[in-house]
Amino acid sequence: MIRFAFLIIFICSAAWAVEPDEVLTNVEHETRARAISKNLRCLVCRNENIDSSNAGIAKDLRILVRDRIKEGDSNEEVIEFITDRYGEYVLLNPKMSFQNLLLWISGPLFLLLGGLISWRYAKHKGQDSTKELSEDEKTRLKEIMDD
Amino acid sequence: MIAELGHLAVIIAFMVAIVQSVVPMIGASKGYIGWMDAARPSAIIQFLLIFFAFIMLTISFVTSDFSVKLVASNSHSLKPLLYKISGVWGNHEGSMLLWILILAFYGALVAVFGKRLPIILKARVLSVQAMIGVAFIAFLLFTSNPFERLIFPPFDGKDLNPLLQDPGLAFHPPFLYFGYVGLSMTFSFAIAALIQGSVDAAWARWVRPWALLAWITLTIGIALGSWWAYYELGWGGWWFWDPVENASFMPWLIAVALLHSAIVVEKRETLKSWTVLLAILGFSFSLIGTFIVRSGVITSVHAFANDPERGVFILLILIIAIGGALTLYAFRANSLRSSAVFSPISRESGLILNNLLLVVSTIVVFIGTIWPLVAELILGRKLSVGAPFFEIAFTPFMVVLAIFLPLGAILPWKRAQILRAGSPLIGALSLSVAIGLLIWSLQTGGRILAPIGLALSAWVILGSLTDLLMRCRMIDIGFSAGLRRLINLTRADWGKTFAHIGLGLTIFGISAITAWETEDIRVAKIGEEFEVSGYTFIFEDVSKINGKNYTSDMGTINAFKNNKLVAILKPEKRFYPVQRMPTTEAGINSSLKRDLYIALGDFQDNGWTIRTYVKPYAVWIWIGCLIMAFGGLLSMTDRRLRFASTIRLKQK
Numbered sequence: 063m064i065r066f067a068f069l070i071i072f073i074c075s076a077a078w079a080v081e082p083d084e085v086l087t088n089v090e091h092e093t094r095a096r097a098i099s100k101n102l103r104c105l106v107c108r109n110e111n112i113d114s115s116n117a118g119i120a121k122d123l124r125i126l127v128r129d130r131i132k133e134g135d136s137n138e139e140v141i142e143f144i145t146d147r148y149g150e151y152v153l154l155n156p157k158m159s160f161q162n163l164l165l166w167i168s169g170p171l172f173l174l175l176g177g178l179i180s181w182r183y184a185k186h187k188g189q190d191s192t193k194e195l196s197e198d199e200k201t202r203l204k205e206i207m208d209d
Numbered sequence: 210m211i212a213e214l215g216h217l218a219v220i221i222a223f224m225v226a227i228v229q230s231v232v233p234m235i236g237a238s239k240g241y242i243g244w245m246d247a248a249r250p251s252a253i254i255q256f257l258l259i260f261f262a263f264i265m266l267t268i269s270f271v272t273s274d275f276s277v278k279l280v281a282s283n284s285h286s287l288k289p290l291l292y293k294i295s296g297v298w299g300n301h302e303g304s305m306l307l308w309i310l311i312l313a314f315y316g317a318l319v320a321v322f323g324k325r326l327p328i329i330l331k332a333r334v335l336s337v338q339a340m341i342g343v344a345f346i347a348f349l350l351f352t353s354n355p356f357e358r359l360i361f362p363p364f365d366g367k368d369l370n371p372l373l374q375d376p377g378l379a380f381h382p383p384f385l386y387f388g389y390v391g392l393s394m395t396f397s398f399a400i401a402a403l404i405q406g407s408v409d410a411a412w413a414r415w416v417r418p419w420a421l422l423a424w425i426t427l428t429i430g431i432a433l434g435s436w437w438a439y440y441e442l443g444w445g446g447w448w449f450w451d452p453v454e455n456a457s458f459m460p461w462l463i464a465v466a467l468l469h470s471a472i473v474v475e476k477r478e479t480l481k482s483w484t485v486l487l488a489i490l491g492f493s494f495s496l497i498g499t500f501i502v503r504s505g506v507i508t509s510v511h512a513f514a515n516d517p518e519r520g521v522f523i524l525l526i527l528i529i530a531i532g533g534a535l536t537l538y539a540f541r542a543n544s545l546r547s548s549a550v551f552s553p554i555s556r557e558s559g560l561i562l563n564n565l566l567l568v569v570s571t572i573v574v575f576i577g578t579i580w581p582l583v584a585e586l587i588l589g590r591k592l593s594v595g596a597p598f599f600e601i602a603f604t605p606f607m608v609v610l611a612i613f614l615p616l617g618a619i620l621p622w623k624r625a626q627i628l629r630a631g632s633p634l635i636g637a638l639s640l641s642v643a644i645g646l647l648i649w650s651l652q653t654g655g656r657i658l659a660p661i662g663l664a665l666s667a668w669v670i671l672g673s674l675t676d677l678l679m680r681c682r683m684i685d686i687g688f689s690a691g692l693r694r695l696i697n698l699t700r701a702d703w704g705k706t707f708a709h710i711g712l713g714l715t716i717f718g719i720s721a722i723t724a725w726e727t728e729d730i731r732v733a734k735i736g737e738e739f740e741v742s743g744y745t746f747i748f749e750d751v752s753k754i755n756g757k758n759y760t761s762d763m764g765t766i767n768a769f770k771n772n773k774l775v776a777i778l779k780p781e782k783r784f785y786p787v788q789r790m791p792t793t794e795a796g797i798n799s800s801l802k803r804d805l806y807i808a809l810g811d812f813q814d815n816g817w818t819i820r821t822y823v824k825p826y827a828v829w830i831w832i833g834c835l836i837m838a839f840g841g842l843l844s845m846t847d848r849r850l851r852f853a854s855t856i857r858l859k860q861k
Contacts, residue, residue: 081730085730109450114442114446150591150592151592168572172572176569181553184553
């Protein structure tokens with residue numbers, strides 16, 4: 063397994079990220095290609111997108127993305143084209159699907175929950191300060207004052 | 210012989226740790242002074258034994274004793290001395306020994322400097338610390354023995370992964386472990402407090418220096434790792450949201466929350482049970498991080514140990530430690546109630562908001578990190594969660610945190626009126642908004658991120674300065690009197706100011722580099738001249754260099770601005786023959802205003818692929834981190850917080 067890990071590093075360092083010959087002459091197309099590439103995963107690397115990855119497959123994918131853009135696909139169509147072939151594993155930004163619901167709503171959900179709890183806590187803490195003295199305390203206070 | 214001595218020392222340390230975890234604990238509950246006193250010498254002896262073992266392993270590495278399996282598979286006789294030493298922790302077994310060494314070191318620190326700690330508390334703290342020690346020494350001895358010998362030693366070693374042969378990475382793990390493991394100290398204090406069933410201001414004062422020390426070292430460790438990625442990986446990325454990075458980031462976030470909530474316990478004796486919970490969570494995330502890194506369960510480059518046996522062992526430690534601690538918490542937290550009151554608008558509430566945002570953002574990072582695993586195990590789907598997700602899901606919390614920070618920091622304790630307390634900040638607020646608007650109008654069609662990020666950073670920094678100005682009342686009492694008050698402010702106050710300004714500077718660096726970086730990729734011939742965002746670069750030549758254990762193509766590129774030479778950049782493409790691995794060493798010229806960053810690629814079509822980046826204000830990301838850490842250091846050395854707090858408080 064350790065060998066395997068090193069092999070992956072080797073593959074990923076063997077070539078180079080976006081190469082000059084891949085760059086599209088149409089600036090708008092190239093900007094879109096870069097943006098799309100940043101959201102696609104290099105399949106054989108560790109957590110790396112195809113834009114910065116040096117692996118061969120990343121290069122293939124970069125060229126594929128650019129070919130689709132030249133064909134006139136929209137960004138969504140390009141991503142759909144790639145996911146249809148390589149599966150959702152290729153998406154660094156997972157789809158907002160029902161199954162990924164918990165992933166996507168965890169932040170707002172816990173914020174709401176935690177916010178509610180802390181709000182109640184803070185309110186409770188605040189109320190204590192305005193709480194009136196109990197009868198016992200009042201009598202005791204009177205005793206002290208009378209002394 | 211040397212390796213065997215080391216091995217023996219670890220075995221004896223294991224037994225000492227067992228004694229240390231049992232005897233003082235029983236002594237504390239039965240009231241046997243002698244049994245409790247056993248904690249002190251055993252903590253020191255345990256540390257000395259592990260230290261001895263660590264030295265033995267280091268000697269094996271430095272003398273290139275290839276009959277030790279670990280040395281043979283991670284070192285090489287030609288490797289520079291620094292990397293022979295850093296090679297000790299550049300692998301699973303050795304780094305585990307370092308982990309245990311630091312754990313024992315913290316125990317010894319408490320034993321030596323904790324003279325003022327109540328004896329019962331100290332006995333329990335050291336006992337819990339030893340329990341963690343027992344678990345990890347067992348892990349080392351039974352699954353990852355660094356002293357294993359080879360029957361047939363090889364002629365030379367297999368060398369250390371070249372990516373790790375770097376000064377930045379040589380010191381990255383020790384700092385990181387100091388932070389990770391430092392949180393074991395606050396964990397032990399939390400468990401001891403739960404056992405004795407009371408938490409008071411004194412407890413918070415004893416815990417805070419440990420939390421600070423852990424947080425400072427973790428900050429430096431993370432910054433070093435990020436800086437390494439920046440110059441080593443060849444395109445200047447500085448944070449990847451890699452599972453291993455997240456593993457160190459989660460304890461960091463919790464440590465920040467803990468530092469702030471401990472202030473509330475110290476000053477106002479409230480939020481007690483929450484602070485104890487944070488102390489438990491902090492170390493829990495350290496353990497989770499260790500599990501993620503060591504088990505290889507979420508594959509990434511750092512996961513050098515993909516051995517299921519080890520993964521299961523750590524999972525077991527994790528379940529017992531976290532499960533045990535939380536169970537204890539569930540039974541005992543009720544005894545930690547506090548009666549202090551405060552209104553919803555007060556410093557207390559501000560710090561609660563800080564904690565809420567930090568903890569929820571940690572949960573987001575945690576769920577994002579383990580989601581691929583969850584999806585595969587439960588949903589049967591293989592998917593990825595990467596940087597784009599975290600940027601969307603995590604960043605908003607930090608933005609909200611930065612918005613509320615100056616206000617929360619200036620609110621008085623107990624109760625406040627938002628308009629009155631906040632009015633001094635009006636200047637800072639309007640100036641920051643003005644800066645944001647100015648940048649927004651100056652950049653034509655650029656990303657919205659720059660104006661927002663820069664306004665936020667200005668707001669945090671100016672807000673902190675306003676706070677400082679208010680504290681010394683310079684406006685009310687005149688400059689010289691104010692200056693005297695300013696000098697006499699406590700170190701804790703200065704620490705707060707520095708830490709917050711550091712955060713502001715880091716936000717500034719991140720926003721600037723993300724919004725304004727320019728990039729140029731081309732095939733350049735020798736002698737070619739090209740221009741990137743106002744700088745003219747001339748590609749002078751490429752020469753072959755022979756390093757000690759690598760060969761290299763080193764390019765020379767001169768950078769000019771307005772026809773004046775401003776930098777000579779020397780990017781390298783190295784090849785390490787032993788591991789047959791190429792690496793890139795970017796040529797970087799740093800200044801406070803911008804980094805010029807060049808990476809050299811392959812030779813093709815009579816030219817070299819050259820990647821040039823101009824990264825505005827990049828260094829501020831790390832300068833900010835260092836200033837944050839410096840603020841922590843100031844706070845830690847505050848007289849009131851010294852390890853052996855001299856302030857006498859009634860000992861419960």
